[in-house]
Amino acid sequence: MNRKAILxxxxxxxxxxxxxxxxxxxxxLKLPPCQACRGLVASFKKGLERTARGKFExxxxxxEEEKLGSYASSELRLVEIQELLCSDVERGxxxxxxxxxxxxxxxxxxxxxxxxxxxxxxxCVEKMEFCCPENHFGSDCTPCPGYPDNICGKNGKCKGxxxxxxxxxCLCDPGYAGDNCDRCNETSYEAYRDDTKLLCSPCHMSCVNxxxxxxxxxxxxxxxxxxxxEKMGCIDVDECLSLDRACNKNQFCVNNEGSxxxxxxxxxxxxxxxxxxxxxxxxxxxxxxxxxxxxDEMEARQNFHAKLTRYLTxxxxxxxxxxxxxxxxxxxxAIGLSVALYISVSEYTLRSAPASxxxxxxx
Numbered sequence: 068m069n070r071k072a073i074l075x076x077x078x079x080x081x082x083x084x085x086x087x088x089x090x091x092x093x094x095x096l097k098l099p100p101c102q103a104c105r106g107l108v109a110s111f112k113k114g115l116e117r118t119a120r121g122k123f124e125x126x127x128x129x130x131e132e133e134k135l136g137s138y139a140s141s142e143l144r145l146v147e148i149q150e151l152l153c154s155d156v157e158r159g160x161x162x163x164x165x166x167x168x169x170x171x172x173x174x175x176x177x178x179x180x181x182x183x184x185x186x187x188x189x190x191c192v193e194k195m196e197f198c199c200p201e202n203h204f205g206s207d208c209t210p211c212p213g214y215p216d217n218i219c220g221k222n223g224k225c226k227g228x229x230x231x232x233x234x235x236x237c238l239c240d241p242g243y244a245g246d247n248c249d250r251c252n253e254t255s256y257e258a259y260r261d262d263t264k265l266l267c268s269p270c271h272m273s274c275v276n277x278x279x280x281x282x283x284x285x286x287x288x289x290x291x292x293x294x295x296x297e298k299m300g301c302i303d304v305d306e307c308l309s310l311d312r313a314c315n316k317n318q319f320c321v322n323n324e325g326s327x328x329x330x331x332x333x334x335x336x337x338x339x340x341x342x343x344x345x346x347x348x349x350x351x352x353x354x355x356x357x358x359x360x361x362x363d364e365m366e367a368r369q370n371f372h373a374k375l376t377r378y379l380t381x382x383x384x385x386x387x388x389x390x391x392x393x394x395x396x397x398x399x400x401a402i403g404l405s406v407a408l409y410i411s412v413s414e415y416t417l418r419s420a421p422a423s424x425x426x427x428x429x430x
Contacts, residue, residue: 073414081129091155091266093157093158093159093160094157094158094159094160095161096158096159096162097162097213098158098162098183099230099232099234099240100198100231101197101198101199101229101230101231102193103159103160103162103166103197104166104187104190104191104195104197104198105187105191105198106153106156106158106159106163107152107163107167107170107190108154108186108187108190110152110153110154110155110156110163110192111148111152111186111258114147114148114149114151114152114185115153117148117151118147118148123360131260140178140181140182145174145178149167149174151169152164152167154232165367169195170190170195173190173194173195174186174190177189177190177237177307188200190362195230196231197230197231198229198230198231199228199229199230199231200229201228201229202214202215202218202223202228202229203228203229204225204226204227204229204230204231204232204233204234204235205227205230205231205232205233205234205272205301206231206236206377207233209235210224211228211235211237212225212235212236212237212246212247213247215350219237219238219239219246219247219248219263220243220245220247220249220263221236221241221248221263221264221268222237222239222243222248222249223237223239223240223243223247223248224237225237225238226238226239239252239351241253242255242267242268242269243255243265243267249265250265252267254269254270254274254277255267255268255270255278256268256277256278256279256280256281256285258281259385262321264337266271266284268281270285270286271283271285271286271300272290272302272324272325273286273289273293273300273302273303273324274286274287274288274289274301275288275289275290275291275327276288282300283299283300283301283302284299284300285300286300286301289301290325291325292304292306292324292325293325303322303324303325304325305322305327306320306326306327307320307321307322308322309325310327313327313329314329315329316338317331317332317336317337317338317339318330318331318332319332319339319340319341319342320348329357330342332347333346333347333349333361334414335350335351335354335361335362335363336345336348336349336350336351336361337350337351337352339348343362344360345359345360347361351374388430
């Protein structure tokens with residue numbers, strides 16, 4: 068066996084080990100009792116679906132209905148469901164198996180009584196007392212605020228609802244406040260209200276200490292970076308204009324709503340008004356002004372020498388063509404046409420190439 072095969076085998080075993088470890092951690096998770104009971108019931112219901120018609124698919128419909136009716140409530144079906152109970156559970160599988168053992172007799176009792184009541188309500192709420200009915204909380208299953216039709220004003224969630232935990236306090240949705248989430252908080256305003264519904268919408272980003280309507284006009288007061296105007300409401304302060312030196316020397320200022328940002332100048336600049344080598348106050352060391360833009364002095368010299376060399380080459384080709392013309396007109400014409408074509412294509416290519424193209428940087 069070569070080294071690559073051995074290495075591949077070791078990596079494969081390591082990945083399997085890591086995967087198994089991750090699965091083991093999921094299976095070993097300790098869930099809250101109510102959540103674990105919900106998982107057990109969900110697994111049992113999947114078993115009911117799995118065994119609903121599996122024994123009698125196909126064949127005579129009347130015979131199937133008669134046999135399936137007896138199988139539906141039989142001990143055989145219950146055993147088949149329990150054999151695979153919790154096998155589909157990932158999070159808290161071990162806990163599910165333990166809970167299934169504890170609840171085995173209760174499930175058998177529920178089954179033998181004709182499965183008349185919902186299994187979750189019968190097992191998790193009434194018998195094992197792990198959960199509460201919907202919209203009830205705490206050890207005594209107290210109704211949530213606003214029960215039954217207006218839980219937390221329909222703008223929040225009851226803490227601990229459906230479990231034997233929690234204190235029943237309302238956890239309000241964003242923008243709402245109050246014990247029953249029946250008013251808007253200081254970042255929102257009342258956009259709509261009737262006897263059964265309250266709608267709170269967010270204040271404008273410029274507002275602080277609340278607002279009375281949408282937009283900057285509705286602000287009670289303005290955040291830092293905004294000014295109060297009688298007609299317009301809160302208007303943005305342009306710190307780039309109002310501050311004497313908003314940014315450091317080699318930075319330029321960009322105004323944002325309610326604030327500003329300082330960005331670095333181009334490396335060609337020694338101070339600047341904005342981004343790019345064409346907005347320098349003056350050029351930095353090693354750069355010089357050329358066509359209202361700061362360019363690298365070394366690069367500019369290289370470009371100049373490259374241009375000079377190119378034009379001298381063109382000139383030399385033209386002189387050579389003239390010399391040949393004196394001896395052979397036909398050959399000179401062909402050479403002249405080739406030289407003209409070469410110069411035209413070269414200049415077109417150079418002028419069409421982007422400024423950053425290596426074609427320009429090497430000519």
